[in-house]
Amino acid sequence: MYDEGITRVFKGRLVGLDSKMSSSNFIKNIVIEDLAAGRVKEVVTRFPPEPNGYLHIGHAKSICLNFELADEFKGRTHLRFDDTNPVKEDAEYVEAIKRDVQWLGFDWDGLFFASDYFKEMYERAKLLIRKGLAYVDDQSADQIRETRGTLTQPGIESPYRNRSVEENLDLFERMKNGEFPDGAKVLRAKIDMASPNINMRDPVIYRIVHATHHNTGDKWCIYPMYAFAHPLEDAIEGVTHSICTLEFEDQRPFYDWVIRETEMPHVPRQYEFARLNLTNTVMSKRKLKMLVDEKAVDGWDDPRMPTISGLRRKGYTPEAIRAFCREIGVARSNSVVDEQMLEHFIREDLKLKCLRTMAVLRPLKVVITNYPEGQTEWLEAENNTENPEMGSRRIPFSREIYIEQDDFMENPPSKYFRLFPGNEVRLKHAYFIKCEEVVKNEAGEVVELRCTYDPETKSGSGFTGRKVKGTIHWVDAAHAVPAEFRLYEPLITDGEEGDDRSFLERLNPNSLTKLQGFVEPGLKDAVPHDKFQFFRHGYFNVDPKDTKPGQLVFNRIVSLKSSFQLPNK
Ligand code: ATP
Ligand code: MG
DSSP: OOOHHHHHHTHHHHTTOOGGGGOOOHHHHHHHHHHHTTSOSSOEEEEOOOSSSOOBHHHHHHHHHHHHHHHHTTOEEEEEEOOOOTTTOOHHHHHHHHHHHHHTTOOOSOEEEGGGGHHHHHHHHHHHHHTTOEEEEOSOHHHHHHTSOOSSSOOOOOTTTTOOHHHHHHHHHHHHTTOSOTTSOEEEEOSOTTOSSGGGSSOEEEEEOOOOBTTTBTSOSEEEOHHHHHHHHHHHHTOSEEEEEGGGGGGHHHHHHHHHHTTOSSOOEEEEEOOEEETTOOOOHHHHHHHHHTTSSSSTTOTTSOBHHHHHHHTOOHHHHHHHHHHHOOOSSOEEEOHHHHHHHHHHHHTTTSEEEOEESSEEEEEETTSOTTOOEEEEEESOTTOGGGOEEEEEEOSEEEEEGGGBOSSOOTTOOSBOTTOEEEETTSOEEEEEEEEEOTTSOEEEEEEEEEGGGOTTSOOOSOOOSOEEOEEETTTOEEEEEEEEOOSBOOOOTTOOOOGGGGBOTTSEEEEEEEEOGGGTTOOTTOEEEETTTEEEEEOTTTOBTTBEEEEEEEOSOOOOOOTTO
Protein backbone atom coordinates (compact mmCIF):
# COMPACT_ATOMS: atom_id res chain seq x y z
CA MET A 1 0.00 0.00 0.00
CA TYR A 2 2.19 2.84 -1.24
CA ASP A 3 0.73 6.30 -1.39
CA GLU A 4 2.01 8.47 -4.18
CA GLY A 5 4.56 10.43 -2.22
CA ILE A 6 6.13 7.35 -0.77
CA THR A 7 6.25 5.65 -4.16
CA ARG A 8 8.21 8.60 -5.43
CA VAL A 9 10.63 8.45 -2.53
CA PHE A 10 11.31 4.76 -3.13
CA LYS A 11 11.02 4.66 -6.86
CA GLY A 12 14.63 3.67 -7.39
CA ARG A 13 14.42 0.93 -4.82
CA LEU A 14 11.26 -0.65 -6.12
CA VAL A 15 12.65 -1.31 -9.60
CA GLY A 16 13.00 -4.98 -10.43
CA LEU A 17 10.91 -6.04 -7.49
CA ASP A 18 9.29 -9.42 -7.78
CA SER A 19 5.64 -8.40 -7.83
CA LYS A 20 4.65 -11.48 -5.90
CA MET A 21 6.88 -10.33 -3.07
CA SER A 22 5.39 -6.95 -2.69
CA SER A 23 2.06 -7.73 -1.13
CA SER A 24 1.55 -5.30 1.65
CA ASN A 25 1.65 -6.07 5.35
CA PHE A 26 1.67 -3.99 8.49
CA ILE A 27 5.38 -4.46 9.17
CA LYS A 28 6.26 -3.38 5.67
CA ASN A 29 4.15 -0.28 6.16
CA ILE A 30 6.10 0.54 9.31
CA VAL A 31 9.36 0.13 7.40
CA ILE A 32 8.15 2.41 4.63
CA GLU A 33 7.20 5.07 7.18
CA ASP A 34 10.49 4.75 9.05
CA LEU A 35 12.47 5.20 5.84
CA ALA A 36 10.32 8.07 4.62
CA ALA A 37 10.66 9.90 7.94
CA GLY A 38 14.41 9.31 8.01
CA ARG A 39 14.19 7.40 11.31
CA VAL A 40 15.96 4.51 9.63
CA LYS A 41 18.68 4.79 6.98
CA GLU A 42 19.10 1.12 6.17
CA VAL A 43 16.71 -1.65 7.12
CA VAL A 44 18.44 -4.35 9.16
CA THR A 45 16.46 -7.45 10.15
CA ARG A 46 17.59 -10.71 11.68
CA PHE A 47 16.52 -14.30 11.89
CA PRO A 48 17.52 -15.43 15.38
CA PRO A 49 17.00 -19.17 15.94
CA GLU A 50 18.12 -20.90 19.08
CA PRO A 51 20.29 -23.84 17.91
CA ASN A 52 18.32 -26.35 19.97
CA GLY A 53 16.75 -28.27 17.09
CA TYR A 54 16.07 -28.20 13.37
CA LEU A 55 14.03 -25.48 11.69
CA HIS A 56 10.38 -26.12 10.90
CA ILE A 57 7.84 -24.61 8.53
CA GLY A 58 6.95 -21.98 11.14
CA HIS A 59 10.53 -20.74 11.02
CA ALA A 60 10.23 -20.54 7.24
CA LYS A 61 7.54 -17.92 7.71
CA SER A 62 9.87 -15.84 9.86
CA ILE A 63 12.83 -16.38 7.49
CA CYS A 64 10.84 -15.29 4.43
CA LEU A 65 9.46 -12.28 6.25
CA ASN A 66 12.83 -11.04 7.53
CA PHE A 67 14.87 -11.70 4.40
CA GLU A 68 12.29 -10.53 1.88
CA LEU A 69 11.54 -7.38 3.85
CA ALA A 70 15.19 -6.34 3.98
CA ASP A 71 15.72 -7.37 0.35
CA GLU A 72 12.86 -5.27 -0.84
CA PHE A 73 14.36 -2.15 0.71
CA LYS A 74 17.97 -3.04 -0.15
CA GLY A 75 18.73 -3.64 3.49
CA ARG A 76 20.49 -6.45 5.33
CA THR A 77 19.46 -9.58 7.20
CA HIS A 78 21.59 -11.26 9.81
CA LEU A 79 21.49 -14.90 10.68
CA ARG A 80 22.06 -14.91 14.40
CA PHE A 81 22.26 -17.94 16.63
CA ASP A 82 20.58 -17.11 19.86
CA ASP A 83 22.81 -19.44 21.81
CA THR A 84 22.52 -18.24 25.38
CA ASN A 85 21.45 -21.56 26.92
CA PRO A 86 24.41 -23.97 26.95
CA VAL A 87 22.38 -26.96 28.08
CA LYS A 88 20.14 -27.37 25.04
CA GLU A 89 22.32 -26.15 22.22
CA ASP A 90 24.51 -28.05 19.84
CA ALA A 91 26.82 -27.42 16.87
CA GLU A 92 24.89 -30.02 14.83
CA TYR A 93 21.88 -27.73 14.97
CA VAL A 94 23.93 -24.72 13.93
CA GLU A 95 25.02 -26.49 10.75
CA ALA A 96 21.52 -27.81 10.01
CA ILE A 97 20.00 -24.36 10.40
CA LYS A 98 22.56 -22.78 8.06
CA ARG A 99 21.90 -25.45 5.46
CA ASP A 100 18.13 -24.99 5.69
CA VAL A 101 18.19 -21.19 5.42
CA GLN A 102 20.42 -21.44 2.34
CA TRP A 103 18.30 -24.12 0.79
CA LEU A 104 15.24 -21.92 1.22
CA GLY A 105 17.09 -19.49 -1.03
CA PHE A 106 18.41 -16.86 1.36
CA ASP A 107 21.92 -15.50 1.87
CA TRP A 108 22.56 -13.79 5.15
CA ASP A 109 24.53 -10.56 5.25
CA GLY A 110 26.33 -11.60 8.39
CA LEU A 111 26.51 -14.68 10.57
CA PHE A 112 26.48 -13.98 14.28
CA PHE A 113 26.44 -15.81 17.57
CA ALA A 114 24.83 -14.21 20.60
CA SER A 115 27.49 -15.96 22.66
CA ASP A 116 30.12 -13.71 21.04
CA TYR A 117 28.51 -10.85 22.96
CA PHE A 118 28.71 -12.44 26.43
CA LYS A 119 31.44 -10.04 27.52
CA GLU A 120 29.52 -6.98 26.41
CA MET A 121 26.32 -8.28 27.99
CA TYR A 122 28.19 -8.82 31.23
CA GLU A 123 29.52 -5.25 31.14
CA ARG A 124 26.03 -3.90 30.45
CA ALA A 125 24.67 -5.88 33.40
CA LYS A 126 27.35 -4.32 35.63
CA LEU A 127 26.28 -0.91 34.35
CA LEU A 128 22.75 -1.69 35.54
CA ILE A 129 24.13 -2.65 38.96
CA ARG A 130 26.11 0.57 39.18
CA LYS A 131 22.99 2.54 38.30
CA GLY A 132 21.10 0.77 41.09
CA LEU A 133 18.97 -1.03 38.51
CA ALA A 134 20.02 -4.62 39.18
CA TYR A 135 20.68 -6.76 42.24
CA VAL A 136 21.84 -10.20 43.19
CA ASP A 137 19.04 -12.28 44.68
CA ASP A 138 19.71 -15.37 46.82
CA GLN A 139 16.14 -16.65 46.60
CA SER A 140 15.49 -19.94 44.85
CA ALA A 141 13.74 -20.11 41.49
CA ASP A 142 10.60 -21.35 43.29
CA GLN A 143 10.64 -18.48 45.77
CA ILE A 144 11.05 -15.99 42.96
CA ARG A 145 8.13 -17.50 41.09
CA GLU A 146 5.95 -17.58 44.19
CA THR A 147 6.60 -13.94 45.01
CA ARG A 148 6.00 -12.67 41.50
CA GLY A 149 2.31 -12.01 42.19
CA THR A 150 -0.55 -12.49 39.77
CA LEU A 151 -2.49 -10.44 37.27
CA THR A 152 -4.60 -9.07 40.12
CA GLN A 153 -2.01 -8.99 42.92
CA PRO A 154 1.35 -7.22 43.02
CA GLY A 155 4.52 -9.17 43.63
CA ILE A 156 6.51 -9.20 46.88
CA GLU A 157 9.89 -7.54 47.03
CA SER A 158 12.87 -9.78 47.64
CA PRO A 159 14.64 -9.39 51.00
CA TYR A 160 17.86 -8.98 48.95
CA ARG A 161 16.46 -6.18 46.80
CA ASN A 162 18.21 -3.40 48.63
CA ARG A 163 21.75 -4.69 48.67
CA SER A 164 24.33 -1.97 48.09
CA VAL A 165 25.89 -1.41 44.69
CA GLU A 166 29.26 -2.56 46.06
CA GLU A 167 27.86 -5.78 47.45
CA ASN A 168 26.01 -6.48 44.21
CA LEU A 169 29.12 -5.85 42.11
CA ASP A 170 31.14 -8.13 44.35
CA LEU A 171 28.57 -10.93 44.34
CA PHE A 172 28.02 -10.73 40.57
CA GLU A 173 31.79 -10.92 40.05
CA ARG A 174 31.93 -13.98 42.30
CA MET A 175 29.01 -15.56 40.43
CA LYS A 176 31.03 -15.10 37.26
CA ASN A 177 34.14 -16.56 38.90
CA GLY A 178 32.31 -19.77 39.66
CA GLU A 179 32.15 -19.42 43.43
CA PHE A 180 28.49 -20.49 43.66
CA PRO A 181 26.63 -23.58 42.47
CA ASP A 182 23.83 -23.53 39.91
CA GLY A 183 20.71 -21.82 41.22
CA ALA A 184 22.39 -20.35 44.31
CA LYS A 185 22.01 -16.77 43.09
CA VAL A 186 20.60 -14.80 40.18
CA LEU A 187 20.91 -11.24 38.97
CA ARG A 188 17.57 -9.44 38.69
CA ALA A 189 16.63 -6.16 37.10
CA LYS A 190 15.27 -3.76 39.72
CA ILE A 191 12.15 -2.25 38.23
CA ASP A 192 8.75 -2.48 39.91
CA MET A 193 7.27 -5.44 41.80
CA ALA A 194 3.82 -3.84 41.49
CA SER A 195 3.93 -3.28 37.73
CA PRO A 196 0.71 -4.38 35.99
CA ASN A 197 3.04 -6.11 33.49
CA ILE A 198 4.42 -9.16 35.27
CA ASN A 199 7.46 -9.12 32.97
CA MET A 200 8.51 -5.86 34.62
CA ARG A 201 8.49 -7.30 38.17
CA ASP A 202 12.23 -7.56 38.62
CA PRO A 203 12.87 -10.17 35.92
CA VAL A 204 15.88 -12.43 36.26
CA ILE A 205 18.59 -11.36 33.81
CA TYR A 206 21.49 -13.69 34.71
CA ARG A 207 21.66 -17.18 36.14
CA ILE A 208 24.42 -19.58 37.08
CA VAL A 209 24.85 -22.63 34.86
CA HIS A 210 27.96 -24.74 35.10
CA ALA A 211 27.84 -26.33 31.65
CA THR A 212 30.04 -26.43 28.58
CA HIS A 213 28.81 -24.10 25.86
CA HIS A 214 29.08 -25.20 22.20
CA ASN A 215 30.86 -21.93 21.30
CA THR A 216 32.47 -20.52 24.44
CA GLY A 217 33.35 -23.80 26.13
CA ASP A 218 33.86 -23.37 29.88
CA LYS A 219 34.69 -19.69 29.76
CA TRP A 220 31.40 -18.67 31.36
CA CYS A 221 29.30 -20.11 34.13
CA ILE A 222 26.77 -17.27 34.20
CA TYR A 223 24.41 -16.89 31.28
CA PRO A 224 22.07 -14.02 30.35
CA MET A 225 18.34 -14.75 30.17
CA TYR A 226 16.67 -14.49 26.78
CA ALA A 227 14.65 -11.37 27.62
CA PHE A 228 17.81 -9.48 28.60
CA ALA A 229 20.07 -10.90 25.91
CA HIS A 230 17.83 -10.48 22.92
CA PRO A 231 17.46 -6.69 22.90
CA LEU A 232 21.20 -6.34 23.47
CA GLU A 233 21.96 -8.65 20.55
CA ASP A 234 19.69 -6.56 18.32
CA ALA A 235 21.27 -3.32 19.49
CA ILE A 236 24.85 -4.57 19.10
CA GLU A 237 24.16 -5.63 15.52
CA GLY A 238 22.35 -2.46 14.55
CA VAL A 239 19.09 -4.27 13.87
CA THR A 240 16.35 -1.75 13.05
CA HIS A 241 13.24 -3.95 12.96
CA SER A 242 13.31 -6.87 15.37
CA ILE A 243 10.42 -9.07 14.34
CA CYS A 244 9.14 -11.74 16.69
CA THR A 245 5.98 -13.69 17.38
CA LEU A 246 3.01 -12.37 19.35
CA GLU A 247 3.86 -14.11 22.63
CA PHE A 248 6.60 -11.52 23.04
CA GLU A 249 4.26 -8.57 22.94
CA ASP A 250 4.19 -8.34 26.75
CA GLN A 251 7.98 -8.43 26.74
CA ARG A 252 8.26 -5.27 24.65
CA PRO A 253 8.31 -2.85 27.62
CA PHE A 254 11.22 -4.79 29.11
CA TYR A 255 12.93 -4.92 25.70
CA ASP A 256 12.77 -1.12 25.52
CA TRP A 257 13.82 -0.81 29.19
CA VAL A 258 16.96 -2.89 28.57
CA ILE A 259 17.98 -0.82 25.55
CA ARG A 260 17.40 2.43 27.40
CA GLU A 261 18.93 1.58 30.77
CA THR A 262 21.99 -0.19 29.41
CA GLU A 263 22.53 2.96 27.33
CA MET A 264 22.93 1.14 24.04
CA PRO A 265 23.84 3.66 21.34
CA HIS A 266 21.63 1.97 18.73
CA VAL A 267 17.90 1.61 19.42
CA PRO A 268 16.19 -1.34 17.70
CA ARG A 269 12.40 -1.69 17.76
CA GLN A 270 10.46 -4.87 18.33
CA TYR A 271 7.38 -5.77 16.25
CA GLU A 272 5.21 -8.81 16.75
CA PHE A 273 3.34 -10.94 14.22
CA ALA A 274 1.20 -14.07 14.47
CA ARG A 275 3.08 -17.34 14.43
CA LEU A 276 2.19 -19.95 11.85
CA ASN A 277 0.04 -22.83 13.02
CA LEU A 278 -0.93 -25.65 10.66
CA THR A 279 -3.66 -28.23 11.03
CA ASN A 280 -2.44 -31.72 12.03
CA THR A 281 1.04 -30.35 12.68
CA VAL A 282 3.07 -30.05 15.84
CA MET A 283 5.40 -27.10 15.56
CA SER A 284 7.77 -26.75 18.42
CA LYS A 285 11.39 -27.77 18.35
CA ARG A 286 11.04 -29.18 21.84
CA LYS A 287 8.20 -31.51 20.82
CA LEU A 288 9.81 -32.43 17.52
CA LYS A 289 12.96 -33.34 19.42
CA MET A 290 10.92 -35.68 21.60
CA LEU A 291 9.68 -37.49 18.48
CA VAL A 292 13.28 -37.87 17.33
CA ASP A 293 14.55 -38.97 20.75
CA GLU A 294 11.68 -41.43 21.21
CA LYS A 295 12.43 -42.82 17.74
CA ALA A 296 8.85 -42.22 16.66
CA VAL A 297 10.38 -40.97 13.41
CA ASP A 298 13.51 -41.63 11.37
CA GLY A 299 15.35 -38.50 12.52
CA TRP A 300 14.75 -34.78 12.07
CA ASP A 301 14.49 -35.20 8.31
CA ASP A 302 11.83 -37.88 8.38
CA PRO A 303 9.46 -36.89 5.54
CA ARG A 304 6.58 -36.83 8.03
CA MET A 305 8.25 -34.10 10.07
CA PRO A 306 7.23 -30.47 9.48
CA THR A 307 10.91 -29.55 9.55
CA ILE A 308 12.51 -27.87 6.56
CA SER A 309 14.78 -30.90 6.21
CA GLY A 310 11.79 -33.27 6.40
CA LEU A 311 9.88 -31.30 3.80
CA ARG A 312 12.97 -31.26 1.59
CA ARG A 313 13.41 -35.01 1.91
CA LYS A 314 9.75 -35.52 1.18
CA GLY A 315 10.21 -33.54 -2.02
CA TYR A 316 9.07 -30.00 -1.28
CA THR A 317 10.82 -27.24 -3.21
CA PRO A 318 12.02 -23.94 -1.75
CA GLU A 319 9.85 -22.16 -4.35
CA ALA A 320 6.70 -23.84 -3.03
CA ILE A 321 7.53 -23.03 0.58
CA ARG A 322 8.28 -19.40 -0.23
CA ALA A 323 5.07 -19.04 -2.24
CA PHE A 324 3.13 -20.55 0.67
CA CYS A 325 4.72 -18.13 3.12
CA ARG A 326 3.80 -15.19 0.90
CA GLU A 327 0.24 -16.36 0.56
CA ILE A 328 -0.36 -16.77 4.30
CA GLY A 329 0.94 -13.24 4.78
CA VAL A 330 1.78 -11.45 7.98
CA ALA A 331 -0.91 -10.50 10.43
CA ARG A 332 -1.38 -9.78 14.08
CA SER A 333 -4.06 -12.32 14.87
CA ASN A 334 -3.36 -15.96 15.52
CA SER A 335 -5.02 -18.52 13.30
CA VAL A 336 -4.55 -22.06 12.07
CA VAL A 337 -3.74 -22.55 8.41
CA ASP A 338 -5.04 -25.65 6.63
CA GLU A 339 -2.10 -27.92 5.79
CA GLN A 340 -3.72 -28.41 2.39
CA MET A 341 -2.66 -24.89 1.53
CA LEU A 342 0.98 -25.96 1.71
CA GLU A 343 0.14 -28.95 -0.49
CA HIS A 344 -1.56 -26.66 -2.98
CA PHE A 345 1.69 -24.79 -3.54
CA ILE A 346 3.85 -27.83 -4.16
CA ARG A 347 1.33 -29.10 -6.72
CA GLU A 348 1.36 -25.73 -8.41
CA ASP A 349 5.14 -25.69 -8.48
CA LEU A 350 5.56 -29.21 -9.86
CA LYS A 351 2.65 -29.44 -12.23
CA LEU A 352 4.44 -28.10 -15.30
CA LYS A 353 7.96 -29.22 -14.35
CA CYS A 354 7.56 -32.94 -13.73
CA LEU A 355 7.63 -35.84 -16.10
CA ARG A 356 4.27 -37.60 -15.94
CA THR A 357 4.97 -41.28 -15.92
CA MET A 358 3.35 -44.50 -14.80
CA ALA A 359 4.10 -46.41 -11.63
CA VAL A 360 2.29 -49.40 -10.20
CA LEU A 361 2.30 -49.33 -6.42
CA ARG A 362 0.39 -52.56 -5.71
CA PRO A 363 1.09 -54.77 -8.70
CA LEU A 364 -1.21 -57.35 -10.26
CA LYS A 365 0.15 -59.32 -13.21
CA VAL A 366 -1.87 -59.22 -16.47
CA VAL A 367 -1.14 -61.58 -19.35
CA ILE A 368 -2.42 -60.42 -22.74
CA THR A 369 -3.10 -63.80 -24.28
CA ASN A 370 -3.52 -62.68 -27.90
CA TYR A 371 -0.37 -60.54 -27.94
CA PRO A 372 2.52 -62.27 -29.78
CA GLU A 373 5.02 -63.89 -27.46
CA GLY A 374 8.50 -62.35 -27.56
CA GLN A 375 7.27 -59.10 -29.16
CA THR A 376 7.84 -55.66 -27.66
CA GLU A 377 6.60 -52.44 -29.17
CA TRP A 378 7.64 -48.96 -28.07
CA LEU A 379 4.72 -46.62 -27.64
CA GLU A 380 4.83 -42.85 -27.79
CA ALA A 381 3.92 -41.17 -24.49
CA GLU A 382 3.68 -37.45 -23.87
CA ASN A 383 5.88 -36.31 -21.00
CA ASN A 384 3.54 -33.65 -19.65
CA THR A 385 0.16 -33.07 -21.25
CA GLU A 386 0.00 -29.54 -19.84
CA ASN A 387 3.49 -28.64 -21.01
CA PRO A 388 4.10 -29.83 -24.61
CA GLU A 389 7.63 -28.40 -24.48
CA MET A 390 8.60 -31.36 -22.37
CA GLY A 391 8.24 -33.58 -25.44
CA SER A 392 7.57 -37.28 -25.34
CA ARG A 393 9.24 -40.59 -24.60
CA ARG A 394 8.81 -44.20 -25.70
CA ILE A 395 7.59 -46.86 -23.34
CA PRO A 396 7.67 -50.60 -23.94
CA PHE A 397 4.55 -52.74 -24.22
CA SER A 398 4.49 -56.53 -24.46
CA ARG A 399 2.55 -59.60 -23.44
CA GLU A 400 2.85 -59.24 -19.68
CA ILE A 401 2.19 -56.08 -17.79
CA TYR A 402 1.46 -54.98 -14.23
CA ILE A 403 -1.62 -53.05 -13.32
CA GLU A 404 -2.79 -51.72 -9.96
CA GLN A 405 -4.58 -54.26 -7.74
CA ASP A 406 -7.23 -51.61 -7.09
CA ASP A 407 -7.99 -51.42 -10.79
CA PHE A 408 -9.57 -54.85 -10.76
CA MET A 409 -12.62 -56.12 -8.87
CA GLU A 410 -14.07 -59.55 -9.28
CA ASN A 411 -17.52 -58.47 -8.09
CA PRO A 412 -17.67 -54.74 -8.68
CA PRO A 413 -20.39 -52.43 -7.47
CA SER A 414 -22.28 -50.45 -10.10
CA LYS A 415 -20.38 -47.44 -11.41
CA TYR A 416 -17.06 -49.32 -11.22
CA PHE A 417 -15.53 -48.67 -14.62
CA ARG A 418 -12.20 -50.37 -14.27
CA LEU A 419 -11.40 -54.03 -14.94
CA PHE A 420 -13.76 -56.84 -13.96
CA PRO A 421 -14.52 -60.10 -15.67
CA GLY A 422 -15.87 -59.39 -19.17
CA ASN A 423 -15.20 -55.64 -19.00
CA GLU A 424 -12.96 -53.59 -21.27
CA VAL A 425 -10.76 -50.64 -20.26
CA ARG A 426 -8.18 -48.42 -21.89
CA LEU A 427 -4.54 -48.84 -20.97
CA LYS A 428 -3.07 -45.36 -20.87
CA HIS A 429 -0.88 -44.72 -23.96
CA ALA A 430 -1.64 -48.27 -25.27
CA TYR A 431 -4.67 -50.40 -26.18
CA PHE A 432 -8.07 -51.49 -24.89
CA ILE A 433 -7.89 -54.72 -22.97
CA LYS A 434 -10.71 -57.01 -21.88
CA CYS A 435 -10.64 -59.23 -18.83
CA GLU A 436 -11.27 -62.83 -19.89
CA GLU A 437 -10.10 -64.93 -16.95
CA VAL A 438 -9.11 -64.60 -13.32
CA VAL A 439 -6.31 -66.77 -11.92
CA LYS A 440 -6.27 -67.42 -8.17
CA ASN A 441 -3.88 -69.08 -5.78
CA GLU A 442 -4.79 -71.80 -3.31
CA ALA A 443 -5.90 -69.22 -0.78
CA GLY A 444 -8.37 -67.90 -3.31
CA GLU A 445 -6.53 -64.62 -3.89
CA VAL A 446 -6.39 -63.14 -7.36
CA VAL A 447 -2.78 -63.46 -8.57
CA GLU A 448 -3.12 -62.88 -12.31
CA LEU A 449 -5.57 -61.73 -14.94
CA ARG A 450 -5.74 -63.09 -18.44
CA CYS A 451 -6.91 -60.49 -20.90
CA THR A 452 -7.15 -59.92 -24.63
CA TYR A 453 -6.29 -56.71 -26.43
CA ASP A 454 -7.71 -55.17 -29.58
CA PRO A 455 -4.94 -54.03 -31.96
CA GLU A 456 -7.38 -51.57 -33.60
CA THR A 457 -7.61 -49.48 -30.45
CA LYS A 458 -4.01 -48.25 -30.26
CA SER A 459 -3.71 -44.91 -28.54
CA GLY A 460 -3.20 -42.07 -31.00
CA SER A 461 -4.53 -44.12 -33.93
CA GLY A 462 -7.79 -42.21 -34.05
CA PHE A 463 -9.89 -45.28 -33.24
CA THR A 464 -13.53 -44.34 -32.68
CA GLY A 465 -15.20 -47.73 -33.01
CA ARG A 466 -16.41 -47.94 -29.43
CA LYS A 467 -15.86 -46.22 -26.10
CA VAL A 468 -14.72 -47.47 -22.73
CA LYS A 469 -15.34 -45.68 -19.47
CA GLY A 470 -12.15 -46.49 -17.58
CA THR A 471 -8.51 -45.66 -18.28
CA ILE A 472 -5.91 -47.37 -16.10
CA HIS A 473 -2.14 -47.19 -15.88
CA TRP A 474 0.33 -50.05 -16.19
CA VAL A 475 3.99 -50.93 -16.51
CA ASP A 476 5.48 -53.48 -18.89
CA ALA A 477 6.55 -56.49 -16.81
CA ALA A 478 9.70 -57.40 -18.72
CA HIS A 479 11.11 -53.87 -18.44
CA ALA A 480 9.64 -52.77 -15.14
CA VAL A 481 12.03 -51.34 -12.58
CA PRO A 482 11.26 -52.40 -9.01
CA ALA A 483 10.81 -49.57 -6.57
CA GLU A 484 9.61 -48.87 -3.06
CA PHE A 485 6.91 -46.28 -2.56
CA ARG A 486 6.32 -44.50 0.73
CA LEU A 487 2.94 -42.94 1.31
CA TYR A 488 2.37 -40.55 4.16
CA GLU A 489 -0.45 -39.38 6.35
CA PRO A 490 -0.19 -36.77 9.12
CA LEU A 491 2.16 -37.93 11.85
CA ILE A 492 0.05 -36.39 14.54
CA THR A 493 -3.61 -35.67 14.03
CA ASP A 494 -5.55 -32.86 15.65
CA GLY A 495 -7.97 -34.36 18.12
CA GLU A 496 -11.67 -33.59 18.11
CA GLU A 497 -12.69 -30.57 20.09
CA GLY A 498 -12.10 -31.15 23.78
CA ASP A 499 -9.57 -33.93 23.12
CA ASP A 500 -6.95 -33.38 25.79
CA ARG A 501 -4.60 -36.20 24.89
CA SER A 502 -0.96 -35.15 24.61
CA PHE A 503 0.60 -34.94 21.17
CA LEU A 504 2.46 -38.20 21.73
CA GLU A 505 -0.86 -39.95 22.33
CA ARG A 506 -2.18 -38.54 19.07
CA LEU A 507 0.48 -40.23 16.90
CA ASN A 508 -1.16 -41.62 13.77
CA PRO A 509 -0.32 -45.35 13.46
CA ASN A 510 -0.88 -45.13 9.68
CA SER A 511 1.43 -42.21 9.06
CA LEU A 512 3.73 -44.31 6.86
CA THR A 513 2.86 -47.04 4.34
CA LYS A 514 5.62 -48.76 2.38
CA LEU A 515 4.73 -50.50 -0.87
CA GLN A 516 6.82 -52.54 -3.31
CA GLY A 517 5.94 -51.98 -6.96
CA PHE A 518 7.31 -50.91 -10.31
CA VAL A 519 8.14 -47.84 -12.37
CA GLU A 520 8.76 -47.35 -16.08
CA PRO A 521 12.23 -48.39 -17.34
CA GLY A 522 13.17 -44.77 -18.10
CA LEU A 523 13.32 -44.09 -14.37
CA LYS A 524 16.04 -46.67 -13.77
CA ASP A 525 18.76 -44.05 -13.35
CA ALA A 526 16.75 -41.56 -11.32
CA VAL A 527 18.83 -39.85 -8.65
CA PRO A 528 17.92 -38.42 -5.24
CA HIS A 529 15.51 -35.50 -5.42
CA ASP A 530 14.36 -36.26 -8.98
CA LYS A 531 10.64 -35.58 -8.93
CA PHE A 532 7.92 -37.28 -10.95
CA GLN A 533 4.21 -37.27 -11.31
CA PHE A 534 2.92 -40.80 -11.27
CA PHE A 535 -0.30 -41.01 -13.20
CA ARG A 536 -3.26 -41.05 -10.76
CA HIS A 537 -1.00 -41.34 -7.68
CA GLY A 538 0.48 -37.90 -7.27
CA TYR A 539 3.93 -36.36 -7.07
CA PHE A 540 6.91 -38.34 -5.82
CA ASN A 541 10.50 -37.56 -4.89
CA VAL A 542 13.44 -39.94 -5.06
CA ASP A 543 14.38 -40.39 -1.41
CA PRO A 544 17.92 -39.14 -0.78
CA LYS A 545 18.63 -41.30 2.25
CA ASP A 546 17.43 -44.80 1.45
CA THR A 547 17.80 -44.90 -2.33
CA LYS A 548 20.79 -47.04 -3.30
CA PRO A 549 22.04 -48.05 -6.75
CA GLY A 550 19.47 -50.49 -8.10
CA GLN A 551 17.12 -49.81 -5.22
CA LEU A 552 14.82 -46.86 -5.80
CA VAL A 553 12.73 -45.38 -3.01
CA PHE A 554 10.05 -42.81 -3.82
CA ASN A 555 8.42 -40.55 -1.26
CA ARG A 556 4.96 -39.31 -2.08
CA ILE A 557 5.07 -35.54 -1.79
CA VAL A 558 1.39 -35.04 -2.34
CA SER A 559 -1.52 -36.75 -4.04
CA LEU A 560 -2.95 -35.25 -7.21
CA LYS A 561 -6.22 -33.81 -6.15
CA SER A 562 -7.75 -32.03 -3.30
CA SER A 563 -10.88 -30.08 -2.77
CA PHE A 564 -8.81 -27.25 -1.37
CA GLN A 565 -9.27 -23.79 -2.87
CA LEU A 566 -7.30 -20.69 -2.04
CA PRO A 567 -9.58 -18.13 -0.44
CA ASN A 568 -10.83 -15.42 -2.83
CA LYS A 569 -9.23 -16.98 -5.86
P1 ATP B 1 10.19 -23.44 18.90
O1 ATP B 1 9.23 -23.33 20.03
O2 ATP B 1 9.71 -24.25 17.77
O3 ATP B 1 11.57 -23.78 19.34
P2 ATP B 1 11.00 -20.77 18.93
O4 ATP B 1 10.18 -19.55 18.69
O5 ATP B 1 11.46 -21.06 20.30
O6 ATP B 1 10.24 -21.97 18.30
P3 ATP B 1 13.45 -19.89 17.85
O7 ATP B 1 14.58 -20.71 17.38
O8 ATP B 1 13.64 -19.08 19.07
O9 ATP B 1 12.23 -20.86 17.98
O10 ATP B 1 12.86 -18.99 16.70
C1 ATP B 1 13.55 -18.28 15.73
C2 ATP B 1 12.57 -17.35 15.09
O11 ATP B 1 11.53 -18.07 14.44
C3 ATP B 1 11.90 -16.46 16.13
O12 ATP B 1 11.96 -15.12 15.69
C4 ATP B 1 10.48 -16.98 16.19
O13 ATP B 1 9.58 -15.96 16.47
C5 ATP B 1 10.27 -17.56 14.80
N1 ATP B 1 9.29 -18.63 14.83
C6 ATP B 1 9.33 -19.78 15.53
N2 ATP B 1 8.21 -20.51 15.34
C7 ATP B 1 7.43 -19.79 14.49
C8 ATP B 1 6.14 -20.01 13.89
N3 ATP B 1 5.42 -21.11 14.16
N4 ATP B 1 5.66 -19.06 13.07
C9 ATP B 1 6.37 -17.97 12.78
N5 ATP B 1 7.59 -17.70 13.30
C10 ATP B 1 8.13 -18.60 14.14
MG1 MG C 1 12.55 -21.88 21.61
